[in-house]
Amino acid sequence: MRPAVLLAALLAVSLGLIGPGRAAAEAVAFGDAEAGAEVFLWCSGCHEIGPDAQDSVGPHLNGLFGRRAGAHEGYDYSESLARMGADGLVWDLETLDAYIEVPQSLVSGTRMSFPGIEDQQERNDLLAFLRRYSDSPANIPEAPPTALHVEVALPEEVLALVGDPEYGEYLASECLTCHQKDGSAQGIPSITKWPERNFVVAMHAYRQQLRPHPVMQMVAARLSDEEIAALAAYFKTLD
Amino acid sequence: MALNRRVFMGTAGAAMLAAPMLRAAGHGKPKVLVIGGGAGGATCARYLAKDSDGALDVTLVEPTRTYYTCFFSNLYLGGFREYESLGHSYGKLASEYGINVIHDWATGVDRDAKTVTLAGGSTLSYDVLVLSPGIDFVEGSVPGWDITAQNAMPHAYKGGSQTQLLKAQIEAMPEGGVFAMVAPPNPYRCPPGPYERISMVAHHLKTNNPTAKILVVDPKEKFSKQGLFEEGWQAHYAGMVTRIGPDFGGDNVEVRPDAMEVVIDGEVNKVDVCNVIPAQKAGLICAAAGLTDGNWAPVAPDTMQSRMDENVYILGDASAQGDMPKSGFSANSQAKVAANAIRGALTGSRVFPARYSNTCWSLIAPEDGVKVGASYEPTPEKIASVSSFISQTGEDAALRKTTYEESLGWYAGITADMFG
Structure with a gap:
């Protein structure tokens, strides 16, 4: 149903298959960012993304790709995630895909209370959506942040x-x-x-x-x- | 370990010197002695040590070096958990919390002298005594059964070797054999426990010995989560489980361990495994201390203090407190109220109003979990239930799976809360 969107070289880069100087033209089948926006609704209770996104229950997800795990300044990570980052875990297509599939299997002590997404296509779509909010090729678009939904109006x-x-x-x-x-x-x-x-x-x-x-x-x-x-x-x- | 403890005590001593002293110099630190290292005792000792910053001398007496939880032991019987996963050590309570953990039996209490004697010969003194001994069995409650028969007919109602024995017997049942359970009368530890056990045994037999049968002999008209269990047995184990209630002689049972017979209202039944869960009473030390009224030890609802001695607090299964079920969750909840009250009494720390809660999860079949729970508050007469909930019959599989997963999270949570 969903046409796969081609994004330049992402998978190849993440897997370390090609070194510096790789051609941006190399393309790999990826996900549909529009469909991924829907998948992101599961995440949006805890994570904000987009202009003015702030850390919330979870850290904001702008600039996620290429970021060292547990290293975004100002957010207080679980010991496990911070340790994984210190040990060299960097968020890329491969590591994010594994994390989103079953968070606890990649980072056993994570505080991210999310059972994971079983469906590979949904994960691809979500990753395509998240990718938009990292640096080139997709700059942060002019869109409202996603997690300002108010659950209960309190005085x-x-x-x-x-x-x-x-x-x-x-x-x-x-x-x-x-x-x-x-x-x-x-x-x-x-x-x-x-x-x-x-x-x-x-x-x-x-x-x-x-x-x-x-x-x-x-x-x-x-x-x-x-x-x-x-x-x-x-x-x-x-x- | 010894080094850690010295380091801890040294640090605590320094903190004491710096902090304003609440007691006159020369008296030493107030001593809290906790008997029993289960959900009540271990939790209470840990909270006392953790929150008093070294101002209290906390000693925990527990006979077993590795504590095997009784809660979740049914999941081991059903093949959903390894035996080792039920075991917990007291190492952290000693090394990280500075609790003096003594592996011995408490055999007597002199409440005038404020001392406790141990089977090993030592005598320990206390300012406050916490008794959390769990259950013992009422002698003669099942005619034909006593503790010498527990190998032939295990109770498996205290964690540890009995649980392993019962599992081995279930696995060795002949094809098409009969598993019998003599269920206990109220009140007893873990109200849904016997029926979760039936479910787990049924799951094992369905998988490994599908023509085997289960016979439950029950003195009670009704039991915890009855609708949920009966629905589950029908759905998962149709035709396998027969329960004989008091209407059909379930309250008139005798066992013959040598012959492996269960006599129900005069009718002899030959069985292959017989799990006898006798009537229960407070752990023996409560009666030895003269703190029981009938089978249980009455307590004040707002603090868990004994009604008979304000220097003694009684937690968990052993206590007669009102509406809370006898469960690990309840004991853990009561322990925190008691720890807050004890610290207040001995160190002048803030005392907050008591509130209690309990939730009991049960597994009926793979990923088919149910739960029941309530919250409680003290009234002058008893700990009274203020609201409650229970899983519903006919819930969908996804919700039951979530409930089961929740129970795994709870096990990890409560054991971390007990043992650090």
Whole structure:
């Protein structure tokens, strides 16, 4: 259905098949970036991309290709991802494809709570979409950032509450029966080091039963606004 | 290990000197002695040590050097987990948290002298005692069965060698043989546990011995997640499982371990494997300490303190607290409330209101997981359920798979929360 878009030399470069001075004209069958924009909706809860994209639950994804894993300044990565980057993992077609397929199999301790995309075509499409936001050949297009979708509209005074991290630490002991403190995520997502705003919005979404999970709805139901802020403050600071 | 511990104690000592002292010099650090290194005791010891920054002297007494969790042992019986994956060591609690881990049995408590004696002969003193001994069995609850019969008819209701024994017996069943379970009366550890076990045994037999049968003899009218289990047994193991409830004599059972017979309401059944899960009571140390009322040890709902001695806290299966089920999750939840209260009492740290929760996942068949859970708050009388949820019958396969995967995440989470 989807016509494969040809992008110059990407796969060959990523696999290290050709050295410097490679011809930009070499083309490899890749994915459909338009279809990839749809696939990206799965990612957009945590990742922003495009002009003005900011780090959120996950790092922004502009300039991803060619970036050393776990090395984008200003984002606090899981130990595992940072270590993989230090060991030399660089994001290219091949490594991203493996990561997106089953994140934990490439980086076992990643905090990216995503089961992976089984379908090769969907991965190709997503990679073609992501590729647009890296340097040449595709410059960042003039498009709105993708992750400014507001899940729950909260009054400013709720978002502005300053949490008590010590109370948050006590309350968090309930969370840590299931969510691992070091951010490992197997079957249960990581909640470590989330930006406070994302944490607060997510918990309110559970409390308002907009998000469906019964355990989380139950946990959130008895948390006050202040307690949610306290938890957010605590999980933001975790090592 | 010794070096690590010295380093830790040295650091902690320096921190103590720098920090304002809450106790008069010369008394030494307050001593908390924790008996039992499972979901209640290990969690409590870890939170006490972690959060007190060396201000408390925490000792943990646990007989086993490697702790095999009882939770998830059914998945091992079903072939979904390796035995080794259930084992956890206490190394980190000693090396990273500075807890003095003693592998011994606690045999007696002198509450006036505030001391505990160990089978190895030592006597330990405490300022606060935490008892988290789990369960023991009520003698004579299944006529014909006692602890000397546990090789012929395993209970496999405490983690470890019994679990391995039961698995070996299931694997050695003759073609078309009979697996029997004598289910326990309420209250007991892990309410869905016996029925998850039936599911896991059924899965093994369906795969390896499809003409074998399962016979459940149950003194209870109803059981946890009954609708979900019965739906699953019908869907996955049709015709394999027969459950005899009290209406048909399930409450009138006798076993003959030598002959491998189960006598139900006078009718003799020859079986190949018999899993006897007797009636249960608080771990023996609770009665030895004089802290039980009937089979269990009553506690204050807001702190988990014994109703009979404010210097003793009782966690998990052994406690009589109200509405929470006896589960590893509950014990872990109670341990954190108790640790917060104990630290407050001994070091003056902030004490926050108690709140508890529990979720129990069960696996019915491959990737067919279900769950039940509730949240709880203390009232003057008991720990009371404030809201609850349960998986629904007829859920789609994708949701059941997600629920199963969640349970794997929970296992990783709670064991990290217990052992560091």
